[in-house]
Amino acid sequence: MRHILLPLLLLATPAAAETVEQALASAPPGTRIGLLVVDADGRELAAVRADERFVPASNTKLFTTAAAFATLDTAAPDVAGGATVRLEGRDVVLAGHGDARLSSAADCTADCLAELARAVVARTRTVRDVIGDDTAFPDERWPAGMSWNNIPGRYGTAISALTLDDNVTTLTVDGAGKVSGDGYYRIDGRVDVTTGGEPSLGYARLPGSDRMTVTGTIPAGHAPVTLTVGVDDPAHRAAWRFVRLLRAAGVRVTGTARVRHRAVTPADDPATRGQAPVARAPEPVPLARLTPGPLAEDVRLTNKVSQNLHADLLLRRVGRVTGSGSVADGQAVVAALLDKAGVARAGYDFSDGSGMSSYNRISPRSAVALLRWAATQPWGAAWRETLPVGGVDGTLARRFAGTPLDGKLFAKTGTLNAANALSGYLIAASGRTLTFSALANDMADDASATAAIDRALLAIATAN
Template sequence: MLAGAVAGPAATDDAAEAGTAIRAMLAAVPNTRFGLVVTDAAGVERIAIAPDDRFVPASNTKILTTAAAYATLPMTDHDRAATGIRIEGRNVVLHGAGDARLSGARDCVVDCLATLADAVARRTRVVADVIGDDSLFPDQRWSPGMGWNNIPTRSGTGVSALTVDDNELVLTVSRAPGGGVRVDGPDYYRIDNRIDNRIASGSRTAIAYDRMPGSDRLRLWGSIGPAPEQIRVGIDDPAHFAAWTLARLLRERGVRVTGTVGTRHRPYRSTDDGAVVARPSAPPMLATTQPAPLSDDVAITNKRSQNLHAELLLRRAGAVAGTGSIADGVRQVATMMAAAGVPRTAWDVSDGSGMSTYNRITPRAMVRLLQWIDRQPWGTAWHATLPVAGVDGTLARRFRGTALAGKLSAKTGSLSGTSALAGTMRAASGQVLTFAFYANDIPEGVSATPAMDAALLAVAARF
């Protein structure tokens, strides 16, 4: 039975009683707006609290993005996402194609930038410029509605068709022998180190950082204890960072770089949105990488709630029949939502990750989408990418030791004042319930998570 099926009188009474009990539980969280829809295995709505109110979904947006990727991209699309390298005169050009998992790490095993550096080293011992080309997608590094304060962080790192190491700079902060503080890691940014190592006994390490957008000066401050601390910093220009990393790898292989590190971007234009274009033929490459299958990337996106990977999936979907702009990706989401029977007024998205505060969806719309996903040939594979309660991903520490441990698979979501959870759970009766649960306008210093988890446990016990 599909969503919106009519329940019998007994089921209706039971649902009303359950709804009253759940509302009472949620009332303990002050000044917070909740929405919850739960349907049983037959598609009958058992709980409906503000079912058609629009909520900020936070990372629940990744449900829309990853489902649209499965619905739009062929399972072999990872071949088209391969990063390539070519010699152009005396220059080396690194071409990005939307692969989120390219790695420049020295211990890399698969999808390695080192593979491309090796190919260059076999061909020549001297190059001029090293150029990062991310022009496959329009230059839209950040989405509308994302908080500017997230830009320096790993959560808000720039998005680009050319990505390496998740567009994060990993630094290790530790006490230096003889006093002072040392910062180890790639020297991509200029470090302004103001960290104090004279931490009081019993105090915890507390390191903060900031960087103005477009600046290469990273300011660190706070205090460091005896144990080293690792921080991860976002990258403004991923194509430049990738080319810079490649130049380092080339030098390590004895290739002399006589020129500079540069980039090739494709400026975003309003005509990019909605344009039907054929993907241009790529120039011949000296070598290419072998990206992981789509299913692997979707699992990382959903289980870890990886923002950058979600944004790249949205753009890759948008590049199937468009230019790869954000709006083109959203059009693919809209096509999917229409196929799922979700009214257009029930949702809005401005990005692929859920970092945008412009995003909205109703609980009923999300449940309808989840039910549609279950009916797709790829539905089982997609469902396996969700975090499992008490087991892995962003739900590894939730529902431990409860009746839902190992029996609830759902996508989490969290932004300032927002908490979200949507997926399926196996109830005490053995039937599978589909649900979408949102809390918005949560006051500062208040958590809605305990009440939401308790409510879901109560629902699972009742049905």
């Protein structure tokens, strides 16, 4: 018989306590669960391994987006992040400043790369090279501790100050097994056509390679299937797309797409350079600058659908307020925020802003402390509105639907290899708002512990 140890469990009634214990015991074999639930006065209603550290997966985004709300102007148009274009002699420089929403889609209506192309057309009809410049941040494209096998996919695409179309591109597999793309990758199609069944397709690309291998099966005559794949060098991809837009607009491009990166140096780490603000050279005057919408809109997207790239860009942007835009600078801002919130230093470690790194650790107590502190801040209500709502939207649209917590739970989800997480706020049966963090690790065969977590939270909400 399996038993989950409950070092501390405090609930309204013994019967409710048994229900919670049963819920946690329903988790897959080997699961380690941490849980902390407190009321508005901070009184612990349930505590299980509350001070142990867990891989938080996308619960990391709680810490990153709270730092963004506390540090950046989230309500105003995002002038600072907008991409720019300028001329350097005969070359065109497309520069990114951390905006995650730049788009080259044909139906783009806001934050559109085509607008920058029109600015070039208005000035000249012949250029040489198109340079993708992402030097606003150091060149740290993937976080330490992220699995390399995530790199080819959309969830692990590279991070860059010059981000376009979420730094992904698409491939299409038709009913004849033919694989096509937009020309950015060399495609090695190895898809077999079958007489029935459903499509079963996969893809792989070695890091740094432009060769994408697509394998699997598709039924003859099946409707085309779209695969979304990640990009290794977003600045190059953006410059490549800009070349195409310029040529379509009648500009003669005599050179190639190339990039301008900024190497990571000791000056990008506040621990080695000291805490003095980073001095920056004045930005060259651009031909045009895009002004994306308020940053709060992007934070809402980031939390609702758990967008990894956008979260990691937010970490770099908070790190650029007084630093260089490095991961270390962003981590320093988050650490200062958590110190202000009264979160014990032993309760967390982060290597990224999204939760893709398996090096990240938090305790349930550290998450609850952040959530309680954030609720007291002037931006707290607006930040809470960016969280998914149980049974309503985002990554919680199908969880808690039709239960007493339908529309009454506001929380960030998290899923990574052998890790599930859910932390946020819930409205209990009494109408009181409770703050909670539930973290599960070590499930065998990457099984899910979300059902056990949800059952425990429902039991707590019912008992309180």
